[in-house]
Amino acid sequence: MIDAETAELLAHSLRRAFEKGGAASADAALDEVGWCEALAAEGISVVPLLFAEQGAANAASGALDDLMTAMLGVPPGRGTAFVLPEFGGGVMPGSVRNGDLAVRGLGTARMAAAEHAVVVTEEHRAAVVETASLRIRPVEGIDPRLGLAKVEGAGLPAAGARATDAGWTEALAAGRLALASEAAGASRTMLRLAREHAVTRVQFGRPIGSFQAVRHRLAECLVAIEGAEAALAAAVEMADGEWPARVPPVPAAIAKALAGRHARTVARHCQQVLAGVGFTDEHDFHHHFRRVLALDGLLGDARTLTRELGAELLRTRRLPAVPPL
Amino acid sequence: MDLQEFRAGLDGWLDEHGPELVPPHGPGVTLDAEMEHLSKVKRLTYEAGWMRWGWPERVGGLGGSTLMRAYLGEALASRDLIEPGIYSMTEVLAPTMIEFARPALAAEMVPRLLRGDETWCQGFSEPSTGSNLGSLACRARPDGDDWVVSGQKVWTSLAQYADRCVLLTRTGSPESGHRGITALFVDMDSPGITVRPIQAMHGRDEFCEVFFDEVRVPGDRTLGEVDGGWAVAMDLLPYERSTSLWHRGAFLRQRLEHLLASPPGEALDPADLGEAAQLAFAFHARSRATQYRMAGGERLGPETSVDKVLLATTEQAVYDLVADAAAADVALGDDPDGARWRTEFLYSRAATIYGGSAEIQRNIIARRLLDLGVDR
Ligand SMILES: Cc1cc2nc3c(=O)[nH]c(=O)nc-3n(C[C@H](O)[C@H](O)[C@H](O)COP(=O)(O)OP(=O)(O)OC[C@H]3O[C@@H](n4cnc5c(N)ncnc54)[C@H](O)[C@@H]3O)c2cc1C
Numbered sequence: 001m002i003d004a005e006t007a008e009l010l011a012h013s014l015r016r017a018f019e020k021g022g023a024a025s026a027d028a029a030l031d032e033v034g035w036c037e038a039l040a041a042e043g044i045s046v047v048p049l050l051f052a053e054q055g056a057a058n059a060a061s062g063a064l065d066d067l068m069t070a071m072l073g074v075p076p077g078r079g080t081a082f083v084l085p086e087f088g089g090g091v092m093p094g095s096v097r098n099g100d101l102a103v104r105g106l107g108t109a110r111m112a113a114a115e116h117a118v119v120v121t122e123e124h125r126a127a128v129v130e131t132a133s134l135r136i137r138p139v140e141g142i143d144p145r146l147g148l149a150k151v152e153g154a155g156l157p158a159a160g161a162r163a164t165d166a167g168w169t170e171a172l173a174a175g176r177l178a179l180a181s182e183a184a185g186a187s188r189t190m191l192r193l194a195r196e197h198a199v200t201r202v203q204f205g206r207p208i209g210s211f212q213a214v215r216h217r218l219a220e221c222l223v224a225i226e227g228a229e230a231a232l233a234a235a236v237e238m239a240d241g242e243w244p245a246r247v248p249p250v251p252a253a254i255a256k257a258l259a260g261r262h263a264r265t266v267a268r269h270c271q272q273v274l275a276g277v278g279f280t281d282e283h284d285f286h287h288h289f290r291r292v293l294a295l296d297g298l299l300g301d302a303r304t305l306t307r308e309l310g311a312e313l314l315r316t317r318r319l320p321a322v323p324p325l
Numbered sequence: 326m327d328l329q330e331f332r333a334g335l336d337g338w339l340d341e342h343g344p345e346l347v348p349p350h351g352p353g354v355t356l357d358a359e360m361e362h363l364s365k366v367k368r369l370t371y372e373a374g375w376m377r378w379g380w381p382e383r384v385g386g387l388g389g390s391t392l393m394r395a396y397l398g399e400a401l402a403s404r405d406l407i408e409p410g411i412y413s414m415t416e417v418l419a420p421t422m423i424e425f426a427r428p429a430l431a432a433e434m435v436p437r438l439l440r441g442d443e444t445w446c447q448g449f450s451e452p453s454t455g456s457n458l459g460s461l462a463c464r465a466r467p468d469g470d471d472w473v474v475s476g477q478k479v480w481t482s483l484a485q486y487a488d489r490c491v492l493l494t495r496t497g498s499p500e501s502g503h504r505g506i507t508a509l510f511v512d513m514d515s516p517g518i519t520v521r522p523i524q525a526m527h528g529r530d531e532f533c534e535v536f537f538d539e540v541r542v543p544g545d546r547t548l549g550e551v552d553g554g555w556a557v558a559m560d561l562l563p564y565e566r567s568t569s570l571w572h573r574g575a576f577l578r579q580r581l582e583h584l585l586a587s588p589p590g591e592a593l594d595p596a597d598l599g600e601a602a603q604l605a606f607a608f609h610a611r612s613r614a615t616q617y618r619m620a621g622g623e624r625l626g627p628e629t630s631v632d633k634v635l636l637a638t639t640e641q642a643v644y645d646l647v648a649d650a651a652a653a654d655v656a657l658g659d660d661p662d663g664a665r666w667r668t669e670f671l672y673s674r675a676a677t678i679y680g681g682s683a684e685i686q687r688n689i690i691a692r693r694l695l696d697l698g699v700d701r
Contacts, residue, residue: 195695195697198697199697199698206701207698209697209698210697210698210699210700210701211700212688212700215687215688215691215692215695215697215700216684216687216688216691218691218695218697219686219687219688219690219691219694219695220687222631222690222694222695223631223634223635223690226611226631226635227604227607227608227611227631227635228607230607230610230611230614231603231606231607231610233610233614234606234609234610234613251606254602254603254606254607257599257603258603258606258607303596305599306596306599306600306603307595307596307599308599309595309598309599309602309603310593310594310595310596310597310598310599310600310602311595311599313585313595313598313599313602314585314590314591314593314595314598317585317586317590318582318585318586319578319581319582319585319602319605320602320606322578322606322609322610322613323610323613324332325328325332325392325395325396325399325613325616
């Protein structure tokens with residue numbers, strides 16, 4: 001477990017790194033901060049820290065690629081991207097037919113510049129392929145700053161694919177913790193923007209933050225964020241300290257679903273409080289709103305994960321385990 | 326004794342003694358019977374030592390971390406041996422006594438509450454004072470060394486069973502607001518007190534009207550400072566939102582698990598079920614952190630309003646689920662299971678009312694946690 005002082009130092013350097021903007025400089029900054037080393041040394045406990053900062057700063061980097069790559073026992077680094085499942089889902093992006101590997105998924109901002117990409121197949125094997133052999137098409141979509149790309153490929157050599165150390169399930173769980181943290185970070189920023197507006201904007205001769213309708217919306221946001229963060233912290237605590245970590249999948253999926261759904265709640269209330277100015281391109285709000293919508297669709301969206309959880313509970317007839325007192 | 330030892334010891338003890346502690350259930354079971362059962366659970370767990378851990382030695386406790394108290398209620402609720410609404414009153418009232426009563430008074434009284442010899446109640450709300458606690462009117466006037474109390478309280482849970490009451494009274498001028506309130510520890514058998522139970526919506530005489538007609542209360546029953554009752558109340562409310570909520574959360578998980586395992590569980594909608602389970606998980610995580618903060622000696626404050634909102638939301642989500650999946654049982658069931666679901670469903674509607682309404686919690690969050698300034 002990472003100690004408080006190290007955590008604060010790391011958070012501080014990350015904040016500075018993300019301020020610079022741009023995926024390439026964010027990746028360079030991750031190198032400087034020693035992200036991959038921190039992951040190896042401190043395990044999953046550094047994940048919320050980094051991704052919350054990334055979310056709060058509306059930054060994009062290859063940190064998720066590093067996390068998922070490392071979780072599979074493949075050496076991470078700036079030259080290596082990771083192919084994520086298609087939008088909304090959590091299914092392995094690779095499949096092997098007659099010795100040929102086909103890929104269909106998404107890439108982060110790192111994909112375009114990386115030399116290699118890790119593809120996990122339905123058989124739980126990780127293949128490292130050359131990005132030059134893939135079709136990589138940037139998608140602007142709802143969140144151009146996130147730099148997502150559609151990744152496709154067929155007829156690739158599957159020979160080098162090897163069974164992954166930790167399974168796909170675990171990598172997926174770790175990735176979900178990361179994305180939940182990032183959505184929570186973005187939610188915190190939306191709330192900060194709306195709160196600042198509420199105490200400075202005057203209507204009817206008083207700050208709008210004195211109107212109860214406004215206050216209750218913002219209170220609702222804080223409850224939504226703190227609920228999601230509590231679930232996230234518990235899910236992280238339930239993962240063990242080893243590296244690559246064992247990450248229980250159910251709590252991670254719960255954390256991701258809550259963070260995704262609650263981020264929309266936060267966005268809805270903050271948008272209403274910011275009103276006209278929050279609807280402009282110039283105001284920062286929309287970048288965060290866009291971000292949480294995009295993040296929700298990566299590695300399984302809230303709707304799918306919630307339904308899957310319910311179906312699983314109906315099958316087992318038990319509630320998910322919780323950390324004991 | 327640390328938590329791990331306590332947990333192992335208590336679990337073993339409950340495996341052995343659980344059967345003696347099973348409460349009566351069913352439409353014919355009166356609140357009298359439930360209260361009698363509660364006393365028995367408290368007595369037996371006190372005699373075996375479990376109920377004493379986590380409470381200071383000066384009030385009959387055995388010391389140690391408050392986490393043990395949290396776990397005791399959790400273990401009892403998870404095994405369906407208690408109903409936390411009535412069990413956890415101790416968690417609200419005993420800490421107040423420990424902090425604000427004369428040491429000798431606390432030492433004399435608290436063990437009686439822990440052992441189940443006595444029931445206590447909390448007299449805050451009045452007919453014209455609900456959310457706006459600072460406006461209460463029930464008057465205490467000094468007379469020699471005593472107080473003389475006149476006025477009325479309402480919604481006082483379990484007052485008809487109560488031996489004592491933690492009572493908020495007006496000692497300043499009527500306009501003194503929260504500065505003119507004094508907390509008293511009142512014997513409920515004092516001459517001049519009349520208790521009239523009110524039948525609640527869910528079918529139990531949960532709460533009462535309490536009338537005070539020139540009731541003499543000794544001055545050494547003052548809790549905290551004269552005119553300092555607001556501090557007593559403000560100190561008590563975060564307790565109401567910590568250990569008690571943890572117990573309630575354990576109870577809700579147990580009931581949800583029961584629903585899942587019983588036939589109506591088949592009819593659960595996966596999306597709704599998934600969402601309720603997520604909320605329950607988040608509440609558990611939040612409240613667990615609160616238990617640790619409390620055990621670490623931190624002073625609990627307005628942040629516990631977040632716990633309360635999360636609990637109330639979870640509780641109503643769980644019972645909305647019940648009302649959907651077990652609609653016929655809730656509406657018509659006259660077997661013990663159906664009657665119980667109905668009672669609990671109806672009771673869950675109060676989760677956003679008692680202990681500070683959902684709106685009051687949001688007011689607290691806005692002012693104290695988001696620092697939005699005063700509301701107008
Ligand atoms: C089951 C149960 C058990 C209880 N047990 C006890 C007990 O043991 N002891 C005790 O003292 N009391 C008890 N109460 C009373 C409880 O504390 C009060 O009901 C509660 O404080 C609300 O007061 P009220 O009912 O007078 O509603 P009001 O205060 O009249 O409120 C009515 C509505 O207006 C809203 N409202 C009020 N003020 C504001 C505001 N400033 N901003 C926004 N909205 C506002 C409220 O949220 C509510 O929705 C109990 C209540 C219940 C339901």
